[in-house]
Amino acid sequence: MHAQATILSWPDFLQFPLGRRMPKPRQQGLTMIIDKGLGLAETKDILHVCGQYIDFYKLGFGTAALYAPEVLEEKVQLVKSFAMDVYPGGTFLEVAIIQEKLEEFLYLARHLGFTAIEVSDGTINMSDEVRDRAIATAAGMGFKVLTEVGKKDIHCPIQEIIRQIHRDLQNGAYRVIMEGRESGMNVGIYDEKGQFIRDDFEELMAAIGDPRVLIWEAPLKDQQQELILRFGPNVNLGNIPPREVLAVEALRVGLRADTFKATLCDGTV
Numbered sequence: 001m002h003a004q005a006t007i008l009s010w011p012d013f014l015q016f017p018l019g020r021r022m023p024k025p026r027q028q029g030l031t032m033i034i035d036k037g038l039g040l041a042e043t044k045d046i047l048h049v050c051g052q053y054i055d056f057y058k059l060g061f062g063t064a065a066l067y068a069p070e071v072l073e074e075k076v077q078l079v080k081s082f083a084m085d086v087y088p089g090g091t092f093l094e095v096a097i098i099q100e101k102l103e104e105f106l107y108l109a110r111h112l113g114f115t116a117i118e119v120s121d122g123t124i125n126m127s128d129e130v131r132d133r134a135i136a137t138a139a140g141m142g143f144k145v146l147t148e149v150g151k152k153d154i155h156c157p158i159q160e161i162i163r164q165i166h167r168d169l170q171n172g173a174y175r176v177i178m179e180g181r182e183s184g185m186n187v188g189i190y191d192e193k194g195q196f197i198r199d200d201f202e203e204l205m206a207a208i209g210d211p212r213v214l215i216w217e218a219p220l221k222d223q224q225q226e227l228i229l230r231f232g233p234n235v236n237l238g239n240i241p242p243r244e245v246l247a248v249e250a251l252r253v254g255l256r257a258d259t260f261k262a263t264l265c266d267g268t269v
Contacts, residue, residue, distance in 0.1 A: 017254030017263040018233045024052060024083055028212045029234030029252070030175070032056035033242050034089075034182065037063055042242075043075060050245040051082035056116065056146070056215075056238070060182075062095065064088040064112075076113040086113070090120030090148050093134070098124055102134055106141055119168075120148035122179055132171050139172045146215070150179030150188035158189065158200040162207045169213060180217025180239055194220045211235060224251055225258045 011020070022029050031054050038046070047054070057079045064072060079086040088109060096105035109117065117138040119131060126134075131147075138145045147168040149161045165176045179188035186192040189200045208214065211231045217239040218224045227235045233252040240248050247256070254260045 017260050018228070018252065019254075021053075021249070021253060022234055024055065026055065026234075028236065030055040030215060030236040030238075031240055031245065031248065032058060032177075032215055032236075032238035033245060034058050034060045034239045035063070035242060036060045036182075037066075038242060040071065040075060040078070043078060046242045046245070047078065047082045050242075050249075051084070053245050053249045054082070054084050057084050057086045058118070058239075059086070059088050061089040062092040064092060072112060080113060080115065085116040085144055087116035087118055087143075087146070088114060090118035091123060093117065093119060094121065094124045094126075097126065097130065097134065102137065106138055106143070110141055110143070114143070116144040116146060116174075118146045118148060118177070119173075120177075120179075122148060122151055128167065131168075135168065135171045135173055144174045145172060146175055146177055147173040148177040148179055156188075158203050161189075162204060165208060165213070175215050175236065176213060177215045177238055178217055180219060180223075182219055182239060184218060184220040184223055184239075188217070190223070194223060196223075196226065221247075221251070221258070224248055228252055228259055229262055 033054055033056070035043070035057065037060075059075075067075065076086055093102075093105060096102055106117065119134045119138065121131065135145050135147065147164075149164045149168070150156050168176050180190060181187045183194075184190055185194040189197045189204065191197055205211065215236040215238045216223070216227055218227055218237050219239045219241065224237060227237065228251060233254075237248065250256045251259050254263055
């Protein structure tokens with residue numbers, strides 16, 4: 001009876017096989033989710049269940065422009081109330097840059113309450129000068145700047161990706177996102193089956209060294225598992241579907257067979 005009275009939660013007596021996760025606000029082990037159009041009620045449910053595990057909340061691509069203004073405002077404030085950054089997708093900013101409306105885009109984003117901005121050129125071709133200006137302008141307005149490297153529809157040479165990562169970080173990017181889209185296949189450094197292009201992956205890590213500067217868009221379980229087993233439970237993961245946040249968190253700490261078995265010698269007890 002005494003034991004029952006003092007045990008308040010599972011972690012009070014069970015150790016997570018891959019270790020405890022860093023609490024919020026955290027600088028590593030970040031989880032970024034992609035919201036492609038959840039309603040307010042479903043958003044609230046997901047945040048109440050999973051809010052402690054989410055660090056960045058992305059309104060995917062240009063969906064932020066399609067909400068009724070009062071709904072968007074309520075949604076942004078709701079997300080912020082759970083101590084996470086919220087931002088519109090990078091493709092939306094690319095549209096603004098093509099139309100030479102970067103400053104107007106950023107001023108409205110700040111007015112609406114967004115706290116972060118993604119600077120990407122996954123669809124358009126952007127010069128270094130324009131990219132540098134976008135990063136500097138957003139940072140100067142108080143946004144937490146995430147940049148993204150890699151193209152959405154063509155294979156970008158790994159040497160160019162490495163060069164861009166170094167340049168973005170030097171120009172003030174908070175983290176650099178590795179392109180993976182929602183599919184995780186045939187994009188960035190993933191092949192058509194969603195597996196890492198091994199030579200590119202190893203060359204990238206040799207050049208970057210510290211994986212904490214990257215957020216890996218890894219929508220597929222096998223990708224998440226490989227990154228967790230290589231870099232540990234506090235690797236940064238992105239483009240996680242909202243309904244899969246708890247599943248990814250279980251994978252991170254070894255509460256799913258896929259990562260739990262990696263902690264066992266031969267599986268015999």
